[in-house]
Amino acid sequence: MSDARSEIDALVSGGYRHGFVTSIESDTVPPGLDESVVRLISRKKGEPQFLLDWRLKAYAHWQKQREPNWAHLRLGPIDFNDISYYSAPRSKNDGPKSLADVDPKLLETYEKLGVPLHERARLAGVAVDAVFDSVSVATTFKERLNEAGVIFCPFSEAVAKHPALIEQYLGTVVPYTDNFYATLNSAVFSDGSFVYIPKGVRCPMELSTYFRINAAKTGQFERTLIIADAGSHVSYLEGCTAPMRDENQLHAAVVELVALDDAQIKYSTVQNWYPGDAQGRGGIYNFVTKRGECRGRNSRISWTQVETGSAITWKYPSCVLRGANSVGEFYSVATTCNYQQADTGTKMIHIGANTRSTIVSKGISAGHGQNTYRGLVKVFPSAQGARNFTQCDSLLLGGTCGAHTFPYVEVRNPSAIVEHEASTSRISEDQLFYCLQRGLSSEDAVNMIVAGFCREVFKELPMEFAVEAQKLLAVSLEGAVG
Amino acid sequence: MSGEPLLKVENLQVSVAGQPVLRGVNLTVLRGEVHAIMGPNGSGKSTLAHVLAGRSGYQVTGGSVRYLGRDLLALAPEERARAGLFLGFQYPVEIPGVNNAYLLKAALNAMRRERGQSEIDAFDFLSLVKARMQTMQIDEALLSRGVNEGFSGGEKKRNEILQMLVLEPILALLDETDSGLDIDALKLVARGINTLRSPERSFVLVTHYQRLLDHVVPDQVHVLARGRVLRSAGPELAHELERRGYDWLLEQAAA
Numbered sequence: 203m204s205d206a207r208s209e210i211d212a213l214v215s216g217g218y219r220h221g222f223v224t225s226i227e228s229d230t231v232p233p234g235l236d237e238s239v240v241r242l243i244s245r246k247k248g249e250p251q252f253l254l255d256w257r258l259k260a261y262a263h264w265q266k267q268r269e270p271n272w273a274h275l276r277l278g279p280i281d282f283n284d285i286s287y288y289s290a291p292r293s294k295n296d297g298p299k300s301l302a303d304v305d306p307k308l309l310e311t312y313e314k315l316g317v318p319l320h321e322r323a324r325l326a327g328v329a330v331d332a333v334f335d336s337v338s339v340a341t342t343f344k345e346r347l348n349e350a351g352v353i354f355c356p357f358s359e360a361v362a363k364h365p366a367l368i369e370q371y372l373g374t375v376v377p378y379t380d381n382f383y384a385t386l387n388s389a390v391f392s393d394g395s396f397v398y399i400p401k402g403v404r405c406p407m408e409l410s411t412y413f414r415i416n417a418a419k420t421g422q423f424e425r426t427l428i429i430a431d432a433g434s435h436v437s438y439l440e441g442c443t444a445p446m447r448d449e450n451q452l453h454a455a456v457v458e459l460v461a462l463d464d465a466q467i468k469y470s471t472v473q474n475w476y477p478g479d480a481q482g483r484g485g486i487y488n489f490v491t492k493r494g495e496c497r498g499r500n501s502r503i504s505w506t507q508v509e510t511g512s513a514i515t516w517k518y519p520s521c522v523l524r525g526a527n528s529v530g531e532f533y534s535v536a537t538t539c540n541y542q543q544a545d546t547g548t549k550m551i552h553i554g555a556n557t558r559s560t561i562v563s564k565g566i567s568a569g570h571g572q573n574t575y576r577g578l579v580k581v582f583p584s585a586q587g588a589r590n591f592t593q594c595d596s597l598l599l600g601g602t603c604g605a606h607t608f609p610y611v612e613v614r615n616p617s618a619i620v621e622h623e624a625s626t627s628r629i630s631e632d633q634l635f636y637c638l639q640r641g642l643s644s645e646d647a648v649n650m651i652v653a654g655f656c657r658e659v660f661k662e663l664p665m666e667f668a669v670e671a672q673k674l675l676a677v678s679l680e681g682a683v684g
Numbered sequence: 685m686s687g688e689p690l691l692k693v694e695n696l697q698v699s700v701a702g703q704p705v706l707r708g709v710n711l712t713v714l715r716g717e718v719h720a721i722m723g724p725n726g727s728g729k730s731t732l733a734h735v736l737a738g739r740s741g742y743q744v745t746g747g748s749v750r751y752l753g754r755d756l757l758a759l760a761p762e763e764r765a766r767a768g769l770f771l772g773f774q775y776p777v778e779i780p781g782v783n784n785a786y787l788l789k790a791a792l793n794a795m796r797r798e799r800g801q802s803e804i805d806a807f808d809f810l811s812l813v814k815a816r817m818q819t820m821q822i823d824e825a826l827l828s829r830g831v832n833e834g835f836s837g838g839e840k841k842r843n844e845i846l847q848m849l850v851l852e853p854i855l856a857l858l859d860e861t862d863s864g865l866d867i868d869a870l871k872l873v874a875r876g877i878n879t880l881r882s883p884e885r886s887f888v889l890v891t892h893y894q895r896l897l898d899h900v901v902p903d904q905v906h907v908l909a910r911g912r913v914l915r916s917a918g919p920e921l922a923h924e925l926e927r928r929g930y931d932w933l934l935e936q937a938a939a
Contacts, residue, residue: 632777635739636831639773640787640847641765641794650790654781654830 234283237261240389243287247358250365253372260378260388267382273516273545274574274606277487280452287390287423343407350406352436353398357425360396367398371429375458375495375522383454383516384491391425391456399434399465408664410439424455430465432498437468439667453512454489463498463525468506470663471519472671474678475511482541482570485513492519493549496528496557504531505548506662508671510678513542518576520549523557523585530559533659535671537678538571538603547577547608552585552618561592564656567603568679574606581618588618596626597655599648599679649676690715690752690855690886691736697746698728698735705731707911708747713855716883720897720922721890723908724930729890730774732908733859737771738764751855765791766798768854772844772861774890779831784843787831788813788850795851816849819879820872838869845876852880857888862896874899894926907933 240261244254269280347354353364361368378388399405430436440457453475459467469492478485488511494503505519521530532548550559565573579590596605605626613620629651637647653660653672660668691713698706705728713719721729735742736749738761749756752767759767779787793803804812817824820842832840841861848856858877862870877887877900889896897905897919905921907914909930914937915921925933 630777631740632775633779635761636773636777636779637787638761639737639765639771640791640851641762641798642790643762643794646790650782650787651779654779654783657781 233286235261235285235287235390239287243390243392247361249361250369252365252369253361256373256378257389260385261390263379264382264385264389267385269382273576274572274608275514275516275543275545276572277514277543280487282386285422285452346406350403351400352403352405352409353396354409355396357391357394357396357427360427364396364398367429368396368427371427371458371460373458375460375493376456376491381491383489384456387423387425387454387456387491391423394425394427394455396426397428397436397438399430399436401431402433403431404434405436408437408439422453424453426455426457427460428458428467428469429460430462430467430501432463432465434462435466437470437664439470439472439664441472441474451484452487452489455491457490457492457519459494459503461494461496461498461501461503461525461528464500465498466502466504467494468504469494469519470667471505471507471509472667472674473507473509473511473515474674476513477511477540477542478513480540480569482513485542486511487514488512488517489514490517492517493522494520494530495522496525496530496554498528499525499554500527501525502529502531504529504533504662506531506533506659507535507546508659508663508674509534509536509544509546510674512544515542515544515546517546518548520551521559522551522553523559523588524553525557526554527556527558528554529557531662532559532561532563533662534563535566535656535659535675536564536573536575537566537675538568538573539678540569540571542569543572543574545574545576547575549578549580550590552579552581552588552590552615554585556587557585558589559591561590561594562658563592563594564659565594565596565605566599566652566655566675566679567596567605568599570602572604572606574608576608576610578610578612579620580611581613581615581620583614585615586617588615588620590618590620592620592622593658594622594624595655596624597652598626598628645680648679652676652679688753689713689750690717691756691888692750693732693736693747694749695747696732696735696749697744698731699743699745700731700741704745705742705911706735709908709911709913711888711906711913713886713888715886716881717903718877718881718887718889718900720902720905720919721888721908722892722905722922722925723914724934727909728911729908730859733771733857733888733890736764736857737761737769762794766794768795770848770851770853770856772841772848772856772858774859774861774863776832776835776840776844778833778835780833782831783827784829784831785809785813785827788847791847792850813846813850816846819849820846820876822846837864838866841865842869842872842876845873849876849880852885854884855886855888856880857890859890860892861889862891862893870896871899894922897922909934909937912937 240257244257376384378385397409428438459469461467475486475488496503503521507519509515519532523530530550536544536546538544547563548561561577563575565575567573575594577592581588594607598605607624609622611620629648633651634647638644652675660671663671689712693709693711696706696709709732723729744757756764789809796804814824822842835843844861861873865873874896902919904916905919906916914933
């Protein structure tokens with residue numbers, strides 16, 4: 203840990219944004235990507251040869267690829283040569299000096315979400331020393347995890363300490379050839395999380411990125427790998443309901459999950475990055491590749507996501523159901539307001555016999571938001587007795603938003619049963635009036651109806667997260683209904 | 685107290701999409717009274733109930749409504765509700781995923797806040813609701829289901845009365861709560877109304893049938909037709925309507 207810490211401290215010192223590069227020895231490289239940048243990233247991190255080779259293969263492949271354009275999204279071209287691929291750990295001096303310098307709108311949101319005072323500064327990126335209550339909490343957590351044999355650390359630390367595990371599993375679920383953004387990530391990924399749960403261990407607590415020291419500055423190309431060994435069990439929480447300050451517009455993360463025999467992984471996300479302003483200016487582009495493989499028999503992977511942020515969300519957390527009797531689940535709430543666009547869904551790939559999958563997707567559109575569900579259920583000839591149930595509901599608030607559904611189903615085993623249910627609805631005048639007549643304000647009424655619409659997904663979230671998510675949804679949709 | 689009417693509707697004129705529906709309705713309800721409003725289909729009965737509760741989509745083109753000494757039409761629907769005006773819906777809407785008990789508790793707390801009371805304790809709420817459910821013979825399992833979600837027609841109507849019993853309004857407008865009920869459910873609805881009946885509380889029952897009025901005897905019966913109150917009289921009028929229908933009244937009015 204301390205090694206990784208000093209390494210990052212070293213990276214941070216002397217870091218200026220591109221345009222102010224003082225010397226070639228500086229840790230920020232000029233914008234643009236070529237092989238030397240990939241080599242530099244790997245060298246700075248002191249990576250083993252296999253990882254450098256892997257990055258280089260990814261880079262070579264990326265050069266031959268073009269951006270995908272099949273998503274139902276409107277966005278201008280992204281200039282990949284205008285990004286600095288090694289400026290991720292930003293200097294503390296770049297942030298606001300105190301809460302007084304922070305956008306009052308952001309502070310108002312923290313207030314509404316009930317974020318504790320000392321956390322607001324950290325989230326807003328205020329230059330304060332990293333001594334919080336959470337540090338000591340994190341230390342206590344680490345001790346308990348150590349006792350259980352659980353590895354939970356920054357990705358770069360895992361590369362240094364557990365290279366064999368990385369070499370064995372990295373890219374086995376999302377290969378570096380997978381897609382444009384995943385390939386780019388493979389070449390230039392900065393950092394992320396690594397989790398290994400040993401055989402038969404039930405992880406003694408929810409693992410949250412929130413409690414991972416050094417997590418704040420992993421940058422725009424995050425890489426996460428979670429391995430649940432045979433018979434183990436883990437629940438992982440990613441993200442935070444409070445919006446984080448982040449100046450990188452493009453985010454292209456990769457998350458890989460591996461569940462071996464009888465193992466279970468539950469992965470929950472609350473994503474609330476900057477969505478852009480009311481006119482649709484700015485906002486994060488979030489192009490994420492998340493995939494889990496139920497590699498072992500009777501294994502289970504469950505994705506739950508609440509997506510309220512980002513200007514553009516392009517994300518399909520998927521399950522490859524290879525082990526016999528394995529189970530994949532996807533529960534999603536995606537909200538688009540103002541000019542936000544989301545193209546999100548899942549893929550359930552049934553390979554093993556008697557594999558089962560459930561998809562519950564709830565899309566909420568307001569303002570000029572465009573919300574797309576895109577899903578694939580694929581049943582291989584080998585997947586005797588496969589089952590899928592898909593439910594895909596859209597809720598429209600107002601008359602200028604859109605909801606779109608693109609379900610793909612490919613079944614090549616006659617014993618499979620695949621069900622798809624879909625609905626599109628509005629909050630009806632009748633529902634609203636009913637609530638008003640019972641004394642609720644129209645804001646409370648809309649929040650209650652929307653929360654009801656999302657209930658099947660919220661109940662999959664860990665308890666505290668569910669409460670926060672509901673609040674977050676209410677804040678996101680504020681003023682969306684006239 | 686008895687001198688000042690709880691509700692005073694004067695010459696109320698209402699249009700829907702430019703078409704006049706109410707053409708000068710007068711109605712005075714004193715504290716403690718039960719009024720029945722009857723009349724043929726399309727006469728404006730439900731419109732009257734909706735306008736009093738503040739539903740959008742109606743244009744009030746004339747007249748006034750005083751409630752508790754206030755200009756009722758100037759209040760937002762939720763303000764009317766918090767001031768003790770309750771509408772029992774003819775077609776209670778389903779709200780999927782929203783727990784029945786949750787809505788009821790939110791509603792009760794909205795009323796309590798208005799009265800300057802603190803939010804009700806969860807245990808007190810539960811024991812209150814359970815007692816009322818017993819009165820209405822509603823299965824407790826309904827509490828944890830979505831609002832009206834998958835309820836039978838009779839369950840929905842009984843649920844409306846349950847809400848009324850919990851919220852204890854000052855003026856309850858019940859819009860055809862009795863239609864579509866079998867005789868046992870009808871008796872339960874009547875029991876619910878009679879439980880709340882008091883010198884302080886008033887009811888306006890919109891109904892097609894005499895049979896509810898056998899169990900809840902009204903102080904006055906009004907016949908609303910073609911957007912006007914054609915006749916007001918005591919409970920005997922309902923019996924006469926049951927025998928003779930509405931045509932004779934309409935003919936008299938036309939003459």
